Amino acid sequence: MQAAVRGRQGGATLMVDGQTESGTATGHGKASRRAPRDGRGRENTPTMRAIVQSGYGAVPEDVFWLEQIARPAIGPGEVLVRVRAASVDAGTLHMMTGIPYLIRLTGPRGPRNPVPGMAVAGTVEAVGQNVTGLERGDEVFGTCGGSLAEYARARASRLARKPANLTFEQAAAVPVSANTALQAVRDHAHVQAGQHVLITGASGGVGTFAVQIAKALGAEVTAVCSTPKTDLARAIGADHVIDYTREDYLGGERRYDAIVDIAGSRRVSHLRRALTPSGTLVITGGAGGPLLDGIDRNLRASLLSPFVSQKLTAFVARLRQSDLLALRDMIESGTVMPAVDRAYPLSEAVAAVRYLTDGLARGKVVISL
Ligand SMILES: NC(=O)c1ccc[n+]([C@@H]2O[C@H](COP(=O)([O-])OP(=O)(O)OC[C@H]3O[C@@H](n4cnc5c(N)ncnc54)[C@H](OP(=O)(O)O)[C@@H]3O)[C@@H](O)[C@H]2O)c1
Numbered sequence: 220m221q222a223a224v225r226g227r228q229g230g231a232t233l234m235v236d237g238q239t240e241s242g243t244a245t246g247h248g249k250a251s252r253r254a255p256r257d258g259r260g261r262e263n264t265p266t267m268r269a270i271v272q273s274g275y276g277a278v279p280e281d282v283f284w285l286e287q288i289a290r291p292a293i294g295p296g297e298v299l300v301r302v303r304a305a306s307v308d309a310g311t312l313h314m315m316t317g318i319p320y321l322i323r324l325t326g327p328r329g330p331r332n333p334v335p336g337m338a339v340a341g342t343v344e345a346v347g348q349n350v351t352g353l354e355r356g357d358e359v360f361g362t363c364g365g366s367l368a369e370y371a372r373a374r375a376s377r378l379a380r381k382p383a384n385l386t387f388e389q390a391a392a393v394p395v396s397a398n399t400a401l402q403a404v405r406d407h408a409h410v411q412a413g414q415h416v417l418i419t420g421a422s423g424g425v426g427t428f429a430v431q432i433a434k435a436l437g438a439e440v441t442a443v444c445s446t447p448k449t450d451l452a453r454a455i456g457a458d459h460v461i462d463y464t465r466e467d468y469l470g471g472e473r474r475y476d477a478i479v480d481i482a483g484s485r486r487v488s489h490l491r492r493a494l495t496p497s498g499t500l501v502i503t504g505g506a507g508g509p510l511l512d513g514i515d516r517n518l519r520a521s522l523l524s525p526f527v528s529q530k531l532t533a534f535v536a537r538l539r540q541s542d543l544l545a546l547r548d549m550i551e552s553g554t555v556m557p558a559v560d561r562a563y564p565l566s567e568a569v570a571a572v573r574y575l576t577d578g579l580a581r582g583k584v585v586i587s588l
Contacts, residue, residue: 268565271285271286295348298350299371302339302371304391305336306392308575320509332364340387353375360385363377366586376540388559397546403429407534413437414437418478420504438476441475442461443482447581451558478490495529502520518533521533
């Protein structure tokens with residue numbers, strides 16, 4: 220499905236021969252990522268431990284490794300975050316594999332930013348020019364370019380103060396996944412109290428937030444997931460749970476006011492049959508062939524929508540501070556809580572990605588620093 224949320228920030232600042240540049244990973248040319256050294260071979264810029272990716276591949280162990288690289292430099296409007304926790308998600312996997320292949324248009328031989336991860340929680344280490352409202356030591360969460368590192372560069376406009384009732388690990392589970400869920404449920408499905416809503420991929424990163432947000436808006440929620448995760452779907456508040464390995468979730472009598480389709484690859488025509496005549500389908504994620512990985516389904520829905528009574532839509536999530544603030548309110552009032560499955564240290568980030576790749580994750584997988 221969608222590779223990355225729109226507005227992904229550019230590459231980490233790397234140092235090459237003493238010059239800063241926006242990094243492009245080119246094979247295993249590790250020398251280009253090392254911190255620069257003076258004439259005696261001593262490092263002369265602050266460095267950090269970071270997960271670095273070179274090239275694309277399906278096997279996390281082949282693609283990622285831990286390395287000491289230069290800390291990112293910040294510019295006007297940017298913040299240097301001392302990362303306390305980060306999280307991995309389907310976007311991390313898309314960038315790892317380079318699938319859908321459309322991703323490779325922006326980086327044919329590897330991601331433009333060799334440090335993976337977008338979701339971050341940490342403390343402000345330094346602020347750039349023109350940044351107001353944040354200062355050193357503030358606890359923040361949000362999105363950045365390259366969160367699987369000890370320090371990350373973030374636009375101030377993509378950070379907000381961390382919810383007071385969350386640990387850094389919990390807070391790092393929120394950005395990207397919860398933003399996507401909020402936009403799917405609130406902005407695209409326009410879920411209202413009393414509506415019947417079907418959510419696929421309900422046990423995943425986006426889905427666990429989508430279920431809770433739809434419940435917070437007063438909907439009656441049917442969650443779709445696999446057998447080992449049905450207890451999680453109930454625990455986060457789903458009214459009904461369908462195990463898709465045993466039952467066709469589109470085959471029953473029930474018609475839904477909204478379907479938030481986060482996982483699977485069901486045809487648009489089949490999804491439509493489970494909608495009320497004026498219902499809304501929001502394709503948020505899903506699977507498909509390597510070239511488009513389901514994007515063709517999005518296009519089909521959007522092209523068909525003007526000609527049918529139902530609203531059929533797909534979207535690419537936007538990274539907005541206003542959404543972080545709305546989510547923080549929901550979290551602090553106790554209506555939404557991140558479902559964190561596991562936390563791994565940075566040195567075991569590859570195992571975290573492997574856990575996600577193997578489809579074992581229940582909710583969010585976090586990296587703790
Ligand atoms: N539109 C956007 O801007 C946007 C933003 C973020 C993410 N996404 C997309 O949203 C999707 C979910 O992302 P995520 O981070 O939540 O991933 P995730 O944490 O890996 O969750 C995906 C879930 O899909 C379920 N699943 C796998 N195969 C399935 C199938 N055949 N039928 C039904 N459910 C299935 C899995 O649960 P079970 O084990 O229970 O099956 C898993 O929990 C991805 O496709 C991602 O690209 C889109």
